[in-house]
Amino acid sequence: MDLDLMASSFPKLLNATLVTLKLLSLSLIFGLVLGLLFAILRLNKNIFLNKFSYFYSYIFRGTPLLVQIFIIYFGLGQIEFLRSSFLWIILKEPYWCAIIAFSLNTGAYTSEILRSAFETINKGFLEAGDSLGISKKIIFYKIQIPIAIRQSLPAYGNEIILMLKGTSLASTVTLMDLTGVAKYIISTTFKPIEVFIVAGGIYLFMTFIIHNFIRYLEKKYSY
Amino acid sequence: MDLLAFGKTGWGDELFFATLMTIAVSITAMIIGFCFALIFTPLKLSKNKLLNFIGNSYTTIIRGVPELLVIYLLFFGGSGAVMYVASIFGYNKYIEINAFLTGSFAIGIISGAYSTEVFRGAIQSIDKGQFEASKVLGLKKPVHFFKVIMPQMLRLAVPNLSNVWQITLKDTSLISVTGLVEIMRQSYIAAGSTRDPLFFYSFAAVLYLLLTFLSMKLINKLETKYRRGY
Numbered sequence: 145m146d147l148d149l150m151a152s153s154f155p156k157l158l159n160a161t162l163v164t165l166k167l168l169s170l171s172l173i174f175g176l177v178l179g180l181l182f183a184i185l186r187l188n189k190n191i192f193l194n195k196f197s198y199f200y201s202y203i204f205r206g207t208p209l210l211v212q213i214f215i216i217y218f219g220l221g222q223i224e225f226l227r228s229s230f231l232w233i234i235l236k237e238p239y240w241c242a243i244i245a246f247s248l249n250t251g252a253y254t255s256e257i258l259r260s261a262f263e264t265i266n267k268g269f270l271e272a273g274d275s276l277g278i279s280k281k282i283i284f285y286k287i288q289i290p291i292a293i294r295q296s297l298p299a300y301g302n303e304i305i306l307m308l309k310g311t312s313l314a315s316t317v318t319l320m321d322l323t324g325v326a327k328y329i330i331s332t333t334f335k336p337i338e339v340f341i342v343a344g345g346i347y348l349f350m351t352f353i354i355h356n357f358i359r360y361l362e363k364k365y366s367y
Numbered sequence: 368m369d370l371l372a373f374g375k376t377g378w379g380d381e382l383f384f385a386t387l388m389t390i391a392v393s394i395t396a397m398i399i400g401f402c403f404a405l406i407f408t409p410l411k412l413s414k415n416k417l418l419n420f421i422g423n424s425y426t427t428i429i430r431g432v433p434e435l436l437v438i439y440l441l442f443f444g445g446s447g448a449v450m451y452v453a454s455i456f457g458y459n460k461y462i463e464i465n466a467f468l469t470g471s472f473a474i475g476i477i478s479g480a481y482s483t484e485v486f487r488g489a490i491q492s493i494d495k496g497q498f499e500a501s502k503v504l505g506l507k508k509p510v511h512f513f514k515v516i517m518p519q520m521l522r523l524a525v526p527n528l529s530n531v532w533q534i535t536l537k538d539t540s541l542i543s544v545t546g547l548v549e550i551m552r553q554s555y556i557a558a559g560s561t562r563d564p565l566f567f568y569s570f571a572a573v574l575y576l577l578l579t580f581l582s583m584k585l586i587n588k589l590e591t592k593y594r595r596g597y
Contacts, residue, residue, distance in 0.1 A: 206575065207575045211568055215564075215568040218565075219564045219565035219569065305430075336443040337444055347433060348427070
């Protein structure tokens with residue numbers, strides 16, 4: 145066990161953790177917006193919108209995240225009009241490609257979580273709202289959304305942790321996130337166990353915090 | 368479509384064999400995962416604090432650390448560990464481990480952690496009366512486990528195991544970083560030599576979708592089989 149290496153790699157890995165956290169938070173924000181949008185589309189009675197949302201989540205949940213990143217990072221550059229459009233400023237950066245892929249991926253899972261939450265809302269709440277003469281819009285914003293968020297907290301907590309692990313794939317498109325730096329140190333020092341313990345410890349610590357934070361929210365909003 | 372032709376001109380046959388490789392790795396990993404689950408599920412359910420701690424650490428660590436990190440650990444550390452064990456037995460030459468075995472083992476460890484959780488949940492949701500009844504009847508431990516608990520556990524576990532299978536199947540794409548030629552690696556090679564990454568990665572996505580779709584169909588059949596009698 146090389147304790148010196150562990151001590152010297154710790155600050156480097158901690159620095160890389162910032163990249164991981166940035167990737168995670170941005171993709172979660174975009175993913176939540178996408179997820180909510182597609183969950184609403186999924187509950188729509190219009191067959192076209194409904195199917196569109198279904199196929200979106202089916203495709204992104206049925207293929208590995210790695211394929212999705214590679215298609216966006218390596219593949220989209222091939223399309224001529226994308227290269228000449230203003231979008232290229234975003235798409236040429238591996239950082240934004242990773243965020244786009246992560247957001248689309250977590251958006252698909254989030255939409256499924258929210259959809260099932262919307263579907264399990266007790267019909268009585270909606271009927272109560274209706275009979276009190278509350279408008280559809282207010283029923284949606286003030287009754288359905290808060291209940292759905294509470295219902296989906298445990299599943300969404302799992303999704304955050306899965307996404308935290310998913311950000312490690314950013315290292316495959318040259319980003320130096322926690323896993324990227326860990327791999328670099330492993331391949332230069334050939335001490336995989338020491339680096340694994342430090343980097344794995346940081347990941348576990350983050351998982352621990354997320355897990356407990358979600359637990360706290362669940363307790364706070366339980367009814 | 369020329370790109371997908373079989374033979375020397377296209378990548379059809381290469382991708383076909385790569386798909387078979389993905390399936391082979393997934394199945395091997397799933398079986399290795401079951402072996403891990405068979406060891407760690409009893410530990411997690413054990414009343415002994417130390418054994419319990421070991422079981423819990425396994426699932427917590429593996430489910431909390433990115434798959435890629437576990438793969439790097441085994442890829443870079445695997446041959447070192449095997450050589451160390453071999454040196455105890457007096458064998459000091461360089462040993463290179465097969466990429467297929469390392470990959471399956473890495474994915475197996477990960478899938479094992481998920482399987483352990485599934486089995487634990489299934490056993491815990493079996494009616495307490497079943498355990499008491501087999502005790503009262505004086506059944507021997509192996510009979511009790513294989514004839515009473517196992518069939519009920521499997522019925523409860525199959526739907527969740529199908530999730531584990533899907534995760535495992537998708538995780539195999541990650542071992543492409545170690546150089547094993549499965550769908551992802553083959554697409555990477557093809558994309559590199561034809562300069563057509565969009566087509567090949569999209570095709571890889573289609574292959575994965577096909578695999579997940581077909582395995583879902585198969586698993587649904589299994590589920591109806593195990594649901595029989597209830």
